[in-house]
Amino acid sequence: MVGVPKSTGCLICRQRKIKCDENWPHCRNCYKNGKQCPGPPERHTFKSGLSGVKTSARDNESTRILNQSCNQLTQLNAKLSPDGGGMFQKWRMSSKTRNNNGVQKRTSKSPRSTISPSSSASPPQMTIARNPSPPQYMMLTRAFVEALNTGNVGHRMSAFGPFIREVPARIGHNAALDSAVVCLVNAHSSMVGNQGGCEIVNPGLYLHAVQTLQLCLEDPAQGMSSNTLCASVLLGIVEALAGPREGNRYLAHVGGAGRLMEIQGPRTCIDKFTREILRFNRGGIIITSLYERRPCFLTTPEWRDIAFDKSGLSYEDCLYTDVLQRMADFPALLRELKDLEQGNHNIMPTLDDILLQADLHVDLDDPSINLDAPLDFLSESFEPPLEFSLDPYPFDVSCANAFPPSQSSLINKLHCLKEELCALGTQLNARLLDGSAAIELPSIEEGSPIPTAFHFSGWRVTVAYNCFWALLILTNKLLLKLLPTYDPTKQMLEAECRTIAYEICKTWEDSWASKPIGAFHTGFSFVMAYEFCTQDVQEWILKGLNALLDCQRVASFRWSHENIMAMSGRLTGDGPDLKFTRSK
Numbered sequence: 001m002v003g004v005p006k007s008t009g010c011l012i013c014r015q016r017k018i019k020c021d022e023n024w025p026h027c028r029n030c031y032k033n034g035k036q037c038p039g040p041p042e043r044h045t046f047k048s049g050l051s052g053v054k055t056s057a058r059d060n061e062s063t064r065i066l067n068q069s070c071n072q073l074t075q076l077n078a079k080l081s082p083d084g085g086g087m088f089q090k091w092r093m094s095s096k097t098r099n100n101n102g103v104q105k106r107t108s109k110s111p112r113s114t115i116s117p118s119s120s121a122s123p124p125q126m127t128i129a130r131n132p133s134p135p136q137y138m139m140l141t142r143a144f145v146e147a148l149n150t151g152n153v154g155h156r157m158s159a160f161g162p163f164i165r166e167v168p169a170r171i172g173h174n175a176a177l178d179s180a181v182v183c184l185v186n187a188h189s190s191m192v193g194n195q196g197g198c199e200i201v202n203p204g205l206y207l208h209a210v211q212t213l214q215l216c217l218e219d220p221a222q223g224m225s226s227n228t229l230c231a232s233v234l235l236g237i238v239e240a241l242a243g244p245r246e247g248n249r250y251l252a253h254v255g256g257a258g259r260l261m262e263i264q265g266p267r268t269c270i271d272k273f274t275r276e277i278l279r280f281n282r283g284g285i286i287i288t289s290l291y292e293r294r295p296c297f298l299t300t301p302e303w304r305d306i307a308f309d310k311s312g313l314s315y316e317d318c319l320y321t322d323v324l325q326r327m328a329d330f331p332a333l334l335r336e337l338k339d340l341e342q343g344n345h346n347i348m349p350t351l352d353d354i355l356l357q358a359d360l361h362v363d364l365d366d367p368s369i370n371l372d373a374p375l376d377f378l379s380e381s382f383e384p385p386l387e388f389s390l391d392p393y394p395f396d397v398s399c400a401n402a403f404p405p406s407q408s409s410l411i412n413k414l415h416c417l418k419e420e421l422c423a424l425g426t427q428l429n430a431r432l433l434d435g436s437a438a439i440e441l442p443s444i445e446e447g448s449p450i451p452t453a454f455h456f457s458g459w460r461v462t463v464a465y466n467c468f469w470a471l472l473i474l475t476n477k478l479l480l481k482l483l484p485t486y487d488p489t490k491q492m493l494e495a496e497c498r499t500i501a502y503e504i505c506k507t508w509e510d511s512w513a514s515k516p517i518g519a520f521h522t523g524f525s526f527v528m529a530y531e532f533c534t535q536d537v538q539e540w541i542l543k544g545l546n547a548l549l550d551c552q553r554v555a556s557f558r559w560s561h562e563n564i565m566a567m568s569g570r571l572t573g574d575g576p577d578l579k580f581t582r583s584k
Contacts, residue, residue: 011038023208024136026175031215039135137172143185144168151192154514157184159459160237163276167230174227176216179209180234187241191516191552200553201242209235217260224264226274232257233277236284241516243552244523251291254284261285262297269306282307282324283467287524289331290571293338296328316457319428320464326420327471333417336410337478337573343406407482414479421472428468437461443509449536450502453509459518462510466525469500473528477572494532501529505537508544516551528571530564 009020010027012035021028022040030037145168148158157164171181183205190200213231216222236253244250261268261278269275282298289296298307308325310318431437438454438461445453456462476493483490504525511519526541533541538561545559566574 008040011041014041023179023212025172025178028215031175135172137178140178140181140185141168141171144171144181147185147188150188153459154516154518155188155192156517157188157237159517161276161280163230163233163273163280166273166276167234170227170230174216174222174225174231176209176213176222176231177227177234179205179212180231180238183209184234184238184241187238191241199242199555201238206235206238209238224260226268226271226277229257229260229264229274230277232260233281236281240520241552243516243549243554244557251284251288254281255288255292257281258285258288258297266302266306275306278307282328286324286328286331289328290334293331293334293573295332295335298328299332316460316464320460320467322424323464323468323471326417326424327467329417330471330474333410333413333478334573336406336413337481340406340410341573411479411482414475414482418475418479421468421475424468425472428465437465438510440506445509449534449540450505450508452506454503454506455510456507459514462507462518463521466504466507466521469504470525470528472500473497473532474572481572497532501532504529505533505541512544512548515548519548522548527564527567531568 009022010030013020013027013029016029018029024037024039026037029035148165149156153159167177167181171178183202186202186205187200190202209231213228213235216225216228216231222228232253236250236257239250239253257277258281261274261281269278285298286296297303304325307328308321310321313321428437432440432454436457438456440452440454443451443453454462454465456465476497480490480493483493507525508522511522522545526545530538530541542559542561542564549557549559
């Protein structure tokens with residue numbers, strides 16, 4: 001067809017006679033060569049056909065075709081410009097209809113318009129007047145804004161924090177951010193619309209977004225920008241929406257964003273947008289540090305005051321910040337445990353060492369004492385108390401001195417963390433009792449092994465309580481590793497873990513009501529609770545977590561007893577370290 005270019009690539013690629021990937025608004029070739037991509041070509045171009053000083057039959061034919069294409073344009077006259085290099089043309093905008101006799105008549109008029117002369121002797125071009133289509137970045141911005149509040153409470157992306165509302169204003173300025181937004185909007189649309197397919201994420205869009213992000217990270221200027229940082233965080237959200245399946249790279253994106261922040265330094269967080277990204281990403285950075293078993297950089301003096309600043313935050317956000325601040329200290333303790341295990345495979349002291357150090361006088365010849373009998377608990381001991389309370393366990397510090405110095409130091413640090421958690425738990429428990437944080441109602445799930453359920457005042461409050469209880473279990477599990485089997489403190493720690501696990505289970509009904517976004521935290525808290533639940537509750541947890549996977553259309557992964565126990569073990573130091581980020 002005349003006027004339609006054979007190639008749909010950008011003008012620069014067509015001039016260079018190379019293939020264009022047509023990744024608008026910036027194709028990859030222009031991006032790599034630092035060119036301003038002109039975008040896709042016009043699909044229809046009309047020429048007036050004027051090529052000389054005289055009006056020919058060809059000119060009249062061009063005018064006739066143009067009038068047929070748009071009957072609102074009527075040429076009145078044409079004359080040469082004074083320099084002979086162009087031509088003046090007068091047009092009238094009109095609309096013609098036919099009467100009953102087939103004679104045309106003008107039904108409306110509009111002012112005449114004059115087209116200025118062309119600047120050269122080349123044939124002038126004319127494009128039919130029409131409303132221009134909005135650029136792609138404007139359409140992408142509109143789609144992203146609509147997604148912020150589309151769907152029910154469990155689908156709205158506005159739940160991800162204040163930074164997400166600043167993203168639309170940054171679209172069109174960074175290729176990595178644009179590609180990540182396209183991928184996120186597509187995944188969100190698929191999730192809300194419950195479209196067919198195995199998974200929420202489009203593999204082609206995701207791969208393109210990752211490749212574009214890699215290119216931006218390799219660029220000295222773009223790699224250190226807040227927009228590139230935001231792109232990495234958005235891809236982490238895409239992975240969170242896609243669910244804990246095989247090949248999930250959520251921790252890779254979260255860890256990569258954290259590493260980029262660490263390299264940029266705390267000064268970059270003076271910018272409000274970057275500070276909000278940091279606040280949103282704190283939990284993921286800490287979890288990544290847990291898996292990698294390396295101290296979290298957020299605990300360093302230059303970062304702590306920024307990462308856990310509570311200025312201007314609501315009470316719920318302050319509560320969540322307090323929990324995260326204590327959780328951030330835990331990865332360093334895991335690192336100490338790993339170093340301790342590698343340095344001394346036999347870290348447990350003998351019974352004689354413990355008794356001697358604690359100055360305990362026991363007659364080991366007493367026939368009533370059977371040290372070889374396994375620890376057993378009556379079934380009543382597994383029943384949770386009617387009212388949850390948290391008190392520091394009576395830990396005898398003098399007993400810790402019977403351990404090697406490094407092990408004794410780690411036990412004392414864990415004891416100090418436990419005391420801080422107990423102090424915070426007193427406040428949390430008080431808000432549960434007075435109903436300001438949550439109300440406890442009978443469970444509406446038929447056949448649930450958990451008879452009551454918490455209904456919290458907000459989603460952030462639910463996450464704060466679940467993270468707090470999960471951190472308590474993590475701390476207790478490390479102490480259970482370090483203490484000898486016959487230490488009476490272990491019974492108290494295990495009983496406390498069972499009570500805390502029961503409290504976590506009470507949050508499922510509230511989390512399920514705001515699925516899937518409102519239930520993302522269950523992949524951490526319920527994994528930690530699982531080990532300390534009875535068999536019927538464990539089966540109930542597996543059923544619930546797999547039902548959440550079905551909501552996210554995850555087909556390649558299923559929760560089972562084995563992988564829950566494996567994940568719980570990794571979070572408390574079992575197995576090799578995992579690496580999600582590259583070093584400098």
